Amino acid sequence: MLGLLATQITAGVLSGSAVEILLKSIFYNFYAWLALLLVLVVILRNWDIGPMRRFEENTTPVNIPVPPEGVHLSRMLLPLAVLIGMMPLSLYFTGQASLLGEGKALESQTFLDTIFAGSGSTSVFYAVLATLLVAFVQYVILGSMSRQDYFRSMFAGAGELLPIVTILVLAFVIGNLVKELDAGNYLASLAQGWLSAGWIPVLVFLLSAVIAFATGTSWGTFSIMMPIGVSLAVATGADVYLVVGAVVSGGVFGDHSSPISDTTIISSLAAGCDVVDHTASQLPYALLAGAGAAVLFTVFGFALL
Numbered sequence: 001m002l003g004l005l006a007t008q009i010t011a012g013v014l015s016g017s018a019v020e021i022l023l024k025s026i027f028y029n030f031y032a033w034l035a036l037l038l039v040l041v042v043i044l045r046n047w048d049i050g051p052m053r054r055f056e057e058n059t060t061p062v063n064i065p066v067p068p069e070g071v072h073l074s075r076m077l078l079p080l081a082v083l084i085g086m087m088p089l090s091l092y093f094t095g096q097a098s099l100l101g102e103g104k105a106l107e108s109q110t111f112l113d114t115i116f117a118g119s120g121s122t123s124v125f126y127a128v129l130a131t132l133l134v135a136f137v138q139y140v141i142l143g144s145m146s147r148q149d150y151f152r153s154m155f156a157g158a159g160e161l162l163p164i165v166t167i168l169v170l171a172f173v174i175g176n177l178v179k180e181l182d183a184g185n186y187l188a189s190l191a192q193g194w195l196s197a198g199w200i201p202v203l204v205f206l207l208s209a210v211i212a213f214a215t216g217t218s219w220g221t222f223s224i225m226m227p228i229g230v231s232l233a234v235a236t237g238a239d240v241y242l243v244v245g246a247v248v249s250g251g252v253f254g255d256h257s258s259p260i261s262d263t264t265i266i267s268s269l270a271a272g273c274d275v276v277d278h279t280a281s282q283l284p285y286a287l288l289a290g291a292g293a294a295v296l297f298t299v300f301g302f303a304l305l
Helices: 002-010 018-028 030-045 051-057 074-101 111-116 120-141 147-160 162-181 183-191 197-215 218-236 240-257 262-271 275-303
Strands: none
Touching: 002 018, 002 120, 002 218, 018 111, 018 120, 018 240, 030 240, 030 275, 051 275, 074 111, 074 120, 120 147, 147 162, 183 218, 197 218, 197 240, 197 275, 218 240, 240 262, 240 275, 262 275
């Protein structure tokens, strides 16, 4: 995501820091917030709707075997804590280097200003490197995992990220094409006179959802819609942070609802159920959160003009 925003900054469409834009758009990721709230309601109220209620009524109780030996949660939590903790630290130190390179005094900068000036890609690299080192000590030196298994798992995990890297490379190409074609200003000129800028966020959200549902990939949707949505927001005067949140929300909404999404397929395999049944059971909840997100994008779209 930082790479997609950085492309728009490099192209001159946006100004500022990719980290700052991403952090400020988190509040406007309405679908994710509503989905989390809906999960809490379903758990606390045991709220089953649509096909989920039918599946729950037809469920046969089973006894789940308990492993003879407990698994220490620290084996998972420690590397995760290092990964999460290293991100702000790396952003802070890379931000200091960036500010010094610009000739700015560190004493006059706040903590958030320094973080916003940091390099997202470099910080992720440092965080992952530190996590791999901690995992090696924990699993290989202090644990029972062999070096061969550790490096095999590490490279297997890296291999699973290759499709995302490919999408990012293609996203850079799409971003440059959108800039050269001036797609944002072209779409804005078509919308002038009949479409208010307040409608831009909800339209971007719905279009992103349709693309993600049809393709089954949120990352592919981000790479297509981020340059178009951002350019459209800048050209029409819509709130950029809100539109970035709309792109992310729409991509996640469509990906969550799609029967051909990798997340849907993996979730159904992990739960041991049919992909179609899993899609049918989660769709009413996704549509409920999606409808709420559409309303919020409409309200905030006009409120932030």
